[in-house]
Amino acid sequence: MTYLAKVTVTYKESILDPKGEAINDALHRLGYGNVQSVEMGKYFELKVTGNGQPIEAQVDEMCDRLLANVNMETYQIKIVEVED
Amino acid sequence: MKFAVPAFPGSNCDYDMVNALRDILNVPADLVSAQATNLEGYDAVVLPGGFSYGDYLRSGAIARFSPVMAAVKDFAATGKPVLGICNGFQILTEAGLLPGTLQANRSAQFICQTSELIIRNPSTMFTTAYGNQTKISLPIAHGEGNYYCDAHTLAELRTHHQIVFEYVDNPNGSVANIAGIMNRQGNVLGMMPHPERAVETILGSTAGLGIFQSLLSHQREGVHA
Numbered sequence: 001m002t003y004l005a006k007v008t009v010t011y012k013e014s015i016l017d018p019k020g021e022a023i024n025d026a027l028h029r030l031g032y033g034n035v036q037s038v039e040m041g042k043y044f045e046l047k048v049t050g051n052g053q054p055i056e057a058q059v060d061e062m063c064d065r066l067l068a069n070v071n072m073e074t075y076q077i078k079i080v081e082v083e084d
Numbered sequence: 085m086k087f088a089v090p091a092f093p094g095s096n097c098d099y100d101m102v103n104a105l106r107d108i109l110n111v112p113a114d115l116v117s118a119q120a121t122n123l124e125g126y127d128a129v130v131l132p133g134g135f136s137y138g139d140y141l142r143s144g145a146i147a148r149f150s151p152v153m154a155a156v157k158d159f160a161a162t163g164k165p166v167l168g169i170c171n172g173f174q175i176l177t178e179a180g181l182l183p184g185t186l187q188a189n190r191s192a193q194f195i196c197q198t199s200e201l202i203i204r205n206p207s208t209m210f211t212t213a214y215g216n217q218t219k220i221s222l223p224i225a226h227g228e229g230n231y232y233c234d235a236h237t238l239a240e241l242r243t244h245h246q247i248v249f250e251y252v253d254n255p256n257g258s259v260a261n262i263a264g265i266m267n268r269q270g271n272v273l274g275m276m277p278h279p280e281r282a283v284e285t286i287l288g289s290t291a292g293l294g295i296f297q298s299l300l301s302h303q304r305e306g307v308h309a
Binding site: 015016017018019021022042066067069071072 | 141142145149178184185187188189190191192230232233234257
């Protein structure tokens with residue numbers, strides 16, 4: 001079985017996001033004055049082969065160890081089964 | 085006293101560091117591969133600045149899993165000095181050898197300038213050579229030097245005198261104006277400013293020499309003790 005793990009990493013609320021702010025400002029300059037805020041995150045797609053261990057727990061560990069810095073980031077995982 | 089300078093793919097201050105140690109301070113220093121698995125025979129490790137592994141994912145996030153970092157962790161555990169400069173500081177936080185994180189500068193700009201620093205803790209193995217001097221100016225050059233930690237960690241840093249350098253005029257938004265911190269044991273220092281770029285009059289400053297001179301005298305005293 002092959003899985004596709006879709007991981008979104010975003011800053012925690014208390015963390016400053018200067019890139020998001022710069023994009024927000026640029027959107028305002030383009031005339032989209034109704035944009036209230038922009039948060040820039042990261043998106044990963046991991047194609048993972050099932051190995052009998054819970055896939056969710058494995059991806060969770062990958063996020064804690066590498067994909068996110070839990071000091072300042074938080075993450076969401078969605079897992080779907082795909083064709084081999 | 086022999087220094088190891090691990091060079092990661094994308095390091096760019098590694099040769100400056102080795103030059104400062106070998107040619108200016110006249111101490112042996114080796115560039116060490118990121119693939120190295122032991123640091124036997126070395127008395128100090130300096131993680132240089134640059135953009136290790138292209139700063140992909142986050143600064144220092146990939147470098148922390150390179151083989152040499154496992155050796156650096158063991159080395160640090162023996163109490164010998166480990167200094168991380170700029171990207172080296174970022175790697176040390178990602179590796180968990182120092183608390184907190186370096187995030188993007190508040191201005192979202194890369195800042196390259198000379199910054200005045202307060203020596204907040206003058207009695208570390210990295211700062212004794214500065215004597216009664218309370219301020220030094222060193223070059224900074226970074227896009228992600230904005231030190232962040234939570235309130236609890238900051239209180240801990242203060243209680244244990246782990247804040248070594250503070251900016252006089254905070255350039256990047258760092259919590260508590262932090263420019264450099266050490267671990268509680270006092271043998272691992274991370275700092276965003278570049279002492280290795282201030283070691284010769286012709287470079288405009290020799291204010292960085294004190295860091296290395298402090299380590300050299302710490303080593304001499306250790307041998308005679």
